Each structure stands twice: as C-alpha cells, then as structure tokens.
Amino acid sequence: MEVEGIFPPLSLSAKFEGSFAYLTVRDRLPTILTKVVDTLHRNKENFFKDYGEDGIKAEKRAISFLSKLRNELQTDKPVLLLTDNAEDTEAWNEYMGRQQDLMEDGQPVSWFKSPWLYMECYMYRRIQEALYMNPPMDKFDVYKEGKTQSFFESQQAIKSLCTYLQELITNMENMTEMKLRENFLKLLQVSLWGNKCDLSISAGQDNSQRSNPIDSLSDLQRFIIVDDSNMVWSTLVAAQGSGSSGKKHARVDIILDNAGFELVTDLVLADFLISAGLAKQIRFHGKSIPWFVSDVTKQDFEWTIMQTVAANHKWMSASGVQWKHFMKEGTWSYHDHPFWTLPHEFCDMPLDAADLYRSLQGSDLILFKGDLNYRKLTGDRKWEHTVLFDRALRGFHPAPLCSLRTLKADVQVGLQPGQAEKLSSQDPDWMTSGKYAVVQFSSPHREQ
Ligand code: F6P
Numbered sequence: 497m498e499v500e501g502i503f504p505p506l507s508l509s510a511k512f513e514g515s516f517a518y519l520t521v522r523d524r525l526p527t528i529l530t531k532v533v534d535t536l537h538r539n540k541e542n543f544f545k546d547y548g549e550d551g552i553k554a555e556k557r558a559i560s561f562l563s564k565l566r567n568e569l570q571t572d573k574p575v576l577l578l579t580d581n582a583e584d585t586e587a588w589n590e591y592m593g594r595q596q597d598l599m600e601d602g603q604p605v606s607w608f609k610s611p612w613l614y615m616e617c618y619m620y621r622r623i624q625e626a627l628y629m630n631p632p633m634d635k636f637d638v639y640k641e642g643k644t645q646s647f648f649e650s651q652q653a654i655k656s657l658c659t660y661l662q663e664l665i666t667n668m669e670n671m672t673e674m675k676l677r678e679n680f681l682k683l684l685q686v687s688l689w690g691n692k693c694d695l696s697i698s699a700g701q702d703n704s705q706r707s708n709p710i711d712s713l714s715d716l717q718r719f720i721i722v723d724d725s726n727m728v729w730s731t732l733v734a735a736q737g738s739g740s741s742g743k744k745h746a747r748v749d750i751i752l753d754n755a756g757f758e759l760v761t762d763l764v765l766a767d768f769l770i771s772a773g774l775a776k777q778i779r780f781h782g783k784s785i786p787w788f789v790s791d792v793t794k795q796d797f798e799w800t801i802m803q804t805v806a807a808n809h810k811w812m813s814a815s816g817v818q819w820k821h822f823m824k825e826g827t828w829s830y831h832d833h834p835f836w837t838l839p840h841e842f843c844d845m846p847l848d849a850a851d852l853y854r855s856l857q858g859s860d861l862i863l864f865k866g867d868l869n870y871r872k873l874t875g876d877r878k879w880e881h882t883v884l885f886d887r888a889l890r891g892f893h894p895a896p897l898c899s900l901r902t903l904k905a906d907v908q909v910g911l912q913p914g915q916a917e918k919l920s921s922q923d924p925d926w927m928t929s930g931k932y933a934v935v936q937f938s939s940p941h942r943e944q
C-alpha cells in the first residue's frame with residue numbers, strides 16, 4: 497500500500513510477485529494472445545475469400561508476429577519500439593522513453609518489471625501492430641465475434657430493459673421529480689452493473705447478462721461500496737438552468753467501456769437523460785482501435801444501434817429507432833481520440849492530450865465507465881484505500897465526473913476507515929472478482 501513519503505505511490509506491477517498484476521501478466525495476457533491467434537486461424541477461409549492469396553499470407557505473418565509477441569512476454573524480454581507509423585506510434589515510443597527513465601539501475605522496460613497498466617495497454621497496442629503491419633488485415637477486429645456474441649446472448653435482458661425504458665418514456669409527463677430521480681438512479685445502477693459483462697477479465701469467456709437487470713438491483717445494492725449517486729443527481733439538476741437563456745442545456749459525456757450488454761445499458765441511460773430533459777446533449781467516447789477485448793469502437797457503436805433497430809421486438813426496435821434519430825439530429829454524438837488507447841494515466845491528459853481535456857471541460861458531467869478507466873483515473877497505483885478520490889485523481893478535474901465501475905483490479909480509493917479491512921476479511925477477492933462496485937464522484941469545486 498501507499499508507502500509514507502512516496503507521492504504518488506508506486507505503480508501496480510508484475511514485479512510484485514503473487515500480486516493480481518503478476519498473475520494477469522503471467523496467465524491472463526498470454527491466454528488472450530492465444531485466443532487472438534486462434535481467431536485469425538479460424539478466419540483463414542474468410543481472408544482467402546476476401547483477399548485471395550494476399551489474405552492468407554497476411555494472416556500467416558500476423559500469426560507469426562503474435563507468437564513472437566507471446567514469447568517476448570513470457571520470457572520477460574525488453575519491450576520494443578513500435579514500427580507501424582500509425583497516428584499514435586510516436587506517442588507510444590516517447591512514453592517508452594519516460595518509462596525507461598523510471599527504471600532502477602538502467603534496467604530495460606520489460607513485461608514483468610514495468611507498470612502493469614503500461615504493459616497491459618502495450619500488449620493490446622502490439623496486437624494492433626500485428627494487424628497494421630499486415631494489410632489487408634489492418635481493418636480486422638479480432639474481438640468482433642466475442643462482442644457480437646455477448647450482444648446476442650444478452651437479448652432477453654436487452655428486451656426487458658428496452659421495454660422498461662419505453663414504459664418510462666410513455667409516463668414521463670406525469671412523473672414527479674422524486675420519481676424521476678428514482679428512475680434515474682435505477683438506470684444509473686443498471687449501467688453500473690452492465691460493467692460486470694466485460695470479456696477481458698474472463699480472458700474472452702462468455703460473460704453476458706441473461707436475467708432482467710431491473711429485478712436484480714435491490715439484491716445488488718449492498719455490493720456498492722461507495723455510492724455517490726446523489727451527487728450525480730444534484731450535479732444534473734444544478735446543470736439544468738445553466739444556459740445563458742436560462743434554458744436547459746446540460747451536456748453529459750460518457751466515456752464508454754464494453755460493447756454488448758454494457759453498451760446497451762449506457763444507451764438506455766443516455767436515452768433516459770434526454771427524454772427526461774436532464775440533458776440536452778450526450779457525447780459518447782469510444783476507442784479508435786479494438787481494445788481490451790470488449791471495448792466499444794465506432795463500428796461496434798453503429799452496429800449495436802442498427803441491430804437494436806432491426807430487432808424483432810416492438811420496444812427494442814422502438815428504442816433503436818429513437819437512438820438512430822438522436823444520432824442523426826446530433827443530440828447524441830460519437831467521438832474517439834487516440835488518447836483513450838494510450839497507456840497514460842488521466843492526470844497526464846492536460847499536457848499529453850490538451851485538445852481532449854479542453855473539450856471535456858465543456859461537459860456538465862462526465863461518466864467514466866468501467867475498471868480500466870478507474871485504473872487510469874487513479875493511475876493504477878498502490879494507494880491507501882482511505883485516500884480521497886480527488887487526491888488520487890492528481891489534478892485531473894476537467895468537469896464534475898463519476899466513475900461507474902465494478903472492481904476487477906486491486907486499486908480502490910475513497911473508502912471509510914476500516915471498510916477495506918472488513919471487506920478483506922469477508923471476501924479476500926473483493927477487489928478483483930467483479931462482485932463489488934463503486935459510483936464514485938468528484939467535482940472540480942471539491943479539489944484540495
Ligand atoms: O485484469 C482485468 C482486466 O483486464 C483489467 O486489466 C481491466 O481493468 C479490466 O479487466 C477490464 O475491465 P473493464 O472492461 O471494466 O475496463
């Protein structure tokens with residue numbers, strides 16, 4: 497944990513043998529690489545159909561690149577500079593220099609010695625390099641099948657959720673502020689628990705939602721270990737009259753995490769915010785390359801809306817039609833920025849992605865979905881559990897923000913004294929099992 501006198505605390509890393517970071521780098525990352533290779537193998541026929549012999553050759557080269565990568569990881573080789581000349585290549589290579597400067601005794605930056613956050617992001621970026629370097633593979637999303645499957649396997653839950661949403665919208669006119677708040681909090685929690693369904697924690701195993709998500713909420717309540725939802729609500733209400741004309745114009749930004757069921761829960765929440773007049777504009781932020789197995793790309797985002805429109809279910813399809821309309825009229829918009837797929841902690845954003853930081857400053861509320869975003873918010877460091885969230889953000893305060901995250905990595909701040917100890921004694925895996933969650937808020941005004 498945070499060693500007194502060291503600020504910021506050390507990064508989580510596989511160099512701490514037996515830690516979750518260590519186990520991830522040793523076991524889970526190689527498994528993910530193996531699955532990527534399998535996916536390319538399985539799609540061989542398709543590559544041949546689409547691109548003939550060139551497709552087959554590219555597939556072979558990409559597989560050999562990935563097999564080498566797995567070997568580099570497993571034998572803790574120094575990490576290599578990227579060579580693919582993509583828009584973010586220079587930023588990655590420059591970051592490696594920064595990491596090198598942090599290494600003790602001039603040791604090279606390597607898989608088991610460097611920060612876990614950096615190494616895990618680097619693996620996903622190297623997978624992308626394997627594809628970039630081997631056109632026509634460069635457009636292929638190796639995780640697409642898993643994401644599609646997770647969407648289809650959650651159909652029942654999606655239908656229930658869309659039906660619930662459409663009922664709310666029908667009754668919206670007569671809803672008291674108290675009811676509005678109650679329903680907002682429910683959908684916020686659905687979006688929170690949607691984050692259980694990511695595919696990287698299970699190394700790509702099915703993790704879809706099958707039951708009606710609204711029914712499970714009260715049982716899940718006790719697993720929310722920090723619940724600042726009231727502050728999220730107050731922020732939205734306060735943003736209502738903030739337009740110069742006194743009209744409602746609140747803008748909410750959602751930093752998306754996973755495709756499949758989780759994305760639908762985010763879209764449902766966003767629809768409610770607009771339909772209830774709590775926000776005028778929603779800006780979704782996704783990844784510009786396939787990332788951490790299940791993260792949303794532009795293609796996933798558009799595909800999900802199209803599939804929802806085309807569903808053979810009245811309320812699901814009505815929701816999809818409405819979402820398509822929101823996108824068309826600009827009430828909703830989708831954005832990506834290379835910074836989201838760089839390994840940086842978010843406190844680096846003001847310097848390393850000043851344009852993105854400035855644009856987020858225009859938001860009334862930023863919702864950060866998921867575990868990886870939490871790791872980047874807090875820098876993935878060995879914080880004491882009682883350190884304030886604001887402090888762990890280390891100056892990252894573009895606008896009021898809230899993390900909606902189920903815990904899948906051993907970093908957690910903002911707990912009450914004794915809370916972490918109690919959780920550890922009841923449930924030693926509380927930080928990594930995905931069973932617990934936080935709705936953790938920070939406002940720039942509360943900065944100290
Ligand atoms: O180690 C589990 C893990 O791969 C983490 O690295 C990462 O934070 C998480 O899974 C991804 O979860 P999420 O999709 O919620 O960001």
Ligand code: MG
Nearest residue numbers: 694753754788
């Ligand atoms: Mg994810």
